[in-house]
Amino acid sequence: MxxxxxxxxxxxxxxxxxxxxxxxxxxxxxxxxxxxxxxxxxxxxxxxxxxxxxxxxxxxxxxxxxxxxxxxxxxxxxxxxxxxxxxxxxxxxxxxxxxxxxxxxxxxxxxxxxxxxxxxxxxxxxxxxxxxxxxxxxxxxxxxxxxxxxxxxxxxxxxTGEEEGLFGWIAVNYLMDGFAGPRNNMQTYGFLDMGGASTQIAFEPGREEREKASNLIDVRLRLLNGHEVNHQVFVTTWLGYGTNQARERYVGQTILDHEANHRSSTFDVSLEKAVLDPCLPKELRLTESPTQLEDVDTHSTRPHMLVGTGSFEQCLERTLPLLNKDAPCPDTHCLFNGVYVPPIDFSASHFIGVSEYWYSSEHVFGLGGAYDVVQYERAASEFCARDWADIMKEHQASREHGQLGGDGQVEENGHVIDVGRWGNNVEIPRLQMQCFKAAWLVNVLHEGIGMPRIVDPGGNGTTTGDKVEEQAQNKGLGRPVFQSLDTVGDIAISWTLGKMVLEASKEVPPLSNSVPQLHDPLDAVELTDDSPIHPxxxxxxxxxxxxxxxxxxLPSSLTRQTLGFSPVTFLFYVFVVSMMVLVMYRLRHRLRSTVRRFHKKNRYNFAEDYAMEEAQPLKSPSPLPWSPSASRLSFQVLQPLRSLSSTLGSRAFRPPPIQIHSHHSPVRSNHFSPVRTSPIRSLSAPAPRAQNGLTASDVASGSATAFVPGSPRLDDGGIVSVGSVSSLSSRSRNSSQMNLTSLAARQTISRTNSTMHVQPGGSIRYEH
Incomplete structure (x- = not known):
């Protein structure tokens, strides 16, 4: 449509x-x-x-x-x-x-x-x-x-199972008007859910218990008028305590007990596999294999024949140890299997059970709704004691005539005339397991959760489920402590309904924009080891x-099946490598300078021994002991003083040549090349030679170019001319002026501080 x-x-x-x-x-x-x-x-x-x-x-x-x-x-x-x-x-x-x-x-x-x-x-x-x-x-x-x-x-x-329980708690209280009215007069219902694998409980503890309880979940809901209601709910689950897994554990333990009791006895081998089971209707025979036995002999894990004895009282006794109530309790209060649950005040807390609580009560016994333990146990005891052949005969008759409803009630002219029957939708496996499930439900409610047994001294022989709530009111008990439900009105009780109630509540506009947005209760749970829920x-x-x-x-040629590997994985690693290369490229200058600084720590730069400061040479730092020039200088201590040019021309370091052009224009420079002089001054002062072997007179006459340490460079990278030697000046570090004549005179310094003067005509005169 x-x-x-x-x-x-x-x-x-x-x-x-x-x-x-x-x-x-x-x-x-x-x-x-x-x-x-x-x-x-x-x-x-x-x-x-x-x-x-x-x-x-x-x-x-x-x-x-x-x-x-x-x-x-x-x-x-x-x-x-x-x-x-x-x-x-x-x-x-x-x-x-x-x-x-x-x-x-x-x-x-x-x-x-x-x-x-x-x-x-x-x-x-x-x-x-x-x-x-x-x-x-x-x-x-x-x-x-x-x-x-x-x-x-x-x-x-x-x-998780806890989330199912919390959504179910919201659904139940929504349908039962638990969220309506003033907050101080509001009494919420507890929620019980039992499936095949697990069972859950969710309830709001009393005010005193809320102050002491831990692991409570805050539930925020917004009413149509924009006001909010807040509740603190405890929710937990018992894995392995649903009806199916409890039955598996029960079968395994029953077989082990049977083997232990008959191991030393001599009896017919044909009877060895027959295990008496009080949780099956009388004379029902089922072949079952234990699936939860560990570290036992091979014989115990083989299929065994279970024969029902139909004793509900013995079934209650046999299933009670499955609750594991003796398990260590890590906290102050546990119910069963060592699971912490805050104390429950059943005089104020009332529970509603769904799923197996409803099926085990209504589909066979017709006792869904308000719960009365005496009436329930009587119906279960009568069912278990029935012969299995008789049960099957009635089941077949109900199918052929189609006169029974699916809820186990017999109706005539619109009135219920009998209960405790089953209809067409009750399958044979339900009838086979009904005795066990009824006993398990009673034990969980009363021995596990601790719900009190309400016993009427006058007896409940003629009481039906519809009258239990009226009796509770007459006894001053208020609402029934527990009732099993499947629907309220025409709406089924389901955790999916609770989820939708949350979504509808989120869409209600708040009274003010400053009110925080609503979220699922579990989104605000801090995930720690002690968290009640781990998503x-x-x-x-x-x-x-x-x-x-x-x-x-993607084209078929680029799929994982064609390439043999995931193209997405390949592209991911390519992207990661590309990003690393890009980052290194952007940082290449810093990386290069870092490498150079590290390399220069192990190398002595002979081109920068001295700097010009007030026309006086600075004391040269000591050469590194492993420098080749350092070895040469140590050897020269006992040798005549060599010229400065020979020192600068050593193989350890050869600075780039500086050319001096023959014109007389004064030049100012922004920096000096440091002057290299020998740390030992010679007793004699021979005519100094430049790096290329020319004498000072050759340089002064401008006949050739020569390397002059400390010579300033022009803006275009050229070297100042020799003709400007007499007038060349430059700014030192402290802005002092000096004459290049003194610079040329300092090419060779004798032990007696002799000075050299360049006279007109190119001759050189020394003064001591």
Missing amino acids: PPPTAADAWLTGRRFGVVIDAGSSGSRLQIYSWKDARLARSDPNAGPLDTLPRVEKGTQGGEDWSYKAEPGISSFGDDPEGVAAYLAPLLAHARTHIPPALQSETPLFLLATAGMRLLSPQQQADVLQATCHFLKFHSNFRIDDPSPAGPCGSSVRII IRPPFLDFDAIEDQIAHR
Whole structure:
């Protein structure tokens, strides 16, 4: 059918939300809707505004609001490519019932539960990535961007058992009006959920216990009027304490006890495999293999025949040790299996149980609703004691006549005339395990959680489930301490409803812009070792998953299957290497100068021994002991003084030649080349020679160019001429002036401080 159009009055101001419960056996899509809070505020006929938005079925008339696909999405752990075809009918159903104009504003969630938790982290990442890719690119629904929670943020992820319990707590209190009215008069319900693998509890402790309790989760919800309600909820889960896994542990222990009791006895081999089981209806025979036995002999792990004896009282006794109440308690208060739970005040706290609590009470016994332990145990005892052949005969008759409803009630002319029967939807495995599940439920409620047994001394022989609540009121007990429910009105109790209540509450405008935005309660939980909830987050940076996301845009020649490696991984490493090269290129000058400074620490620069300061030479630093020139200078201590040019011409260091041009223009320079002189002054003063062997007279006459240490350079890089020697001046470090004549005279300095004067005509005169 086509989606509704804007002309429908039902759609006026309506908001939608879609959530897919991806369980272990199947995925169920559910569509919810609610009126826009702004419209409700402006509508005088909208009713009270001190309540949460009214979340209801998301289709007009309440039909086709749910759609289920099988098997569970976890079955694609080794074949993530099959997720697209699996999800296509679910997505098509949502598009059909939500107007296209509203789909971009409609949040879509796929939240996986027990089945996905059993996969490896890599398989989880593959399935979530394939799911995210399909939902994002094949629909216009609102889906979160990638975040640490997953490839599609919080829209596609795996939730924990604690999260299921918290969402269920919100759903129960929403349906039971636990969030309505003034906060001080409000009494919330506790929530109990039991599945095949685990059981959860979520409740709000009393005020005194909240102050002492730890690991509480803050739940913020916004009412239609903009005010907020805040609750502190405790939630925990017991893995392995669901009905199916408890049954597996029970079978293993029963077989071990049987082997221990008959190991030394001599009896018929045919009877050895027959294990008496009080938790099965009388004469029911089942062949079962223990799956949770470790470190036992091979014989105990073989299949054994279990024969039912149908004793509910013995079954209660046998299943009690499975609670493991003797486990060490790391805190001050534990219920069972060493799990901390704050003390529960059952006079003020009332609980609602769903899932197995409802199935085990209603489908066979017809006792769903308000719970009475005496009536429940009586019905269970009678059922267990029945012969299995008689149970099968009645089951077959109910199927043939079709006269029984699915809730286990016998109706005639619209009135219930009998309970404790089962209908067409009660399968044989349910009847086989009903005795065990009933005993396990009673033990968890009373011996595990500690719920008190309410016993009427007058007996409850004629009491039905509908009258339990009335009896509780007459006894002054108020609401029943516990009741099992499946729906409230026409809305099923499900954790998916709790998730949608949160989403509807987020869309309510706050009273002020300064009010912080609402988030899921678990987003504010600090992840520590003591955190009550540890989100399941598979690896986020998965190159294969990223490639799968863009695979439809790549040619077949660039896929992982064709290349033999992931092109995304290759491009990632190329990008990393390129970034490193780019950074090093940008820092090349600094790196080069750093290397040079390090190299010069081990090398003595002979070209910069002295600097000009007030026309006086600075004392030269001591040469490094390993310098070749240092060795030469040490050897020259006992030799006649050599000329400065020979020292500068040593092989250890040869500075670049400086040419002096023969013109007489005075030149100012910004720097000097330092003058190199011998540390030992000679007794005699022969005519000094430049580096190229020319005498000072040759230099003075301008017949050739010569290297003169300290000669300034022109702006174009040339050397000043010899003709300007007499007038050349330069600024020293302290801006003092000097005559280049004294510079040339300092080419050779005798031990008696003799000076050299260049006379007109090129002759040189020495004065001592």
